[in-house]
Amino acid sequence: MRRHLTGTNIALIAVFAAFIAASTAVPEVMLAFGVPLSLQTFAVVLAGLVLGPWRGFSAVLLYIVVGLAGAPIFANFRSGPSIFAGPTNGYLVGMLFAAVAVGAIAVALRRSKRLGFGQLILAGLVSLPVIYVVGVPWLAARTGLPVMGSPAGCDAWLDFSEGCANALTVGVVPFLPGDIIKVVVAAGAAAVIHRAFPQLMPARSLVVTPVERNSAVTA
Numbered sequence: 001m002r003r004h005l006t007g008t009n010i011a012l013i014a015v016f017a018a019f020i021a022a023s024t025a026v027p028e029v030m031l032a033f034g035v036p037l038s039l040q041t042f043a044v045v046l047a048g049l050v051l052g053p054w055r056g057f058s059a060v061l062l063y064i065v066v067g068l069a070g071a072p073i074f075a076n077f078r079s080g081p082s083i084f085a086g087p088t089n090g091y092l093v094g095m096l097f098a099a100v101a102v103g104a105i106a107v108a109l110r111r112s113k114r115l116g117f118g119q120l121i122l123a124g125l126v127s128l129p130v131i132y133v134v135g136v137p138w139l140a141a142r143t144g145l146p147v148m149g150s151p152a153g154c155d156a157w158l159d160f161s162e163g164c165a166n167a168l169t170v171g172v173v174p175f176l177p178g179d180i181i182k183v184v185v186a187a188g189a190a191a192v193i194h195r196a197f198p199q200l201m202p203a204r205s206l207v208v209t210p211v212e213r214n215s216a217v218t219a
Helices: 007-023 042-053 052-070 082-086 088-113 117-125 127-143 169-170 177-197 210-218
Strands: none
Touching: 007 042, 007 052, 007 169, 042 052, 042 088, 042 117, 042 127, 042 177, 052 082, 052 088, 088 117, 088 127, 117 127, 127 169, 127 177
């Protein structure tokens, strides 16, 4: 643990936690059923793509902890534990796991020396089902909407007419186009950052193992 908690890593975690907090200050578009469209996804995906799994997770966790402690850094400048009483905060929990998934893929790509723009987009897109798989059931539980089904008299489970909504039509479909765009932009930003600072995510561990040390001495 001491090996990982270096001054540089702590600073990076703090910087990206602040960046995620700053992303909520950008005015958001309010969709149906009080679902906000903000830049949080962009910031979280960028954290995972740049920092890797554990640092990306730590940045999102630090952001959440500071918000729960009372700093008004959640969407609409909210704060405190009451945030989890809302219908959309399952997405916030899902972002923790999304940062891990995206970061793990980015690390694997870095080690295979295939960390290009296209690969970063694919890694970032993994965040969306991870976030949705937590956020959609949470939304359904808080609003009373069915996850996929439709009330009697509706044509299909993706019926957008009044009274026929479900958690997917409310909590996924409106988000999806914007989230994909944010992932692409985050991948572009991550590609630039990795080119400028390749040691942010080394291709291999910088720690010399005992075997490697002995081999070097023998040589």
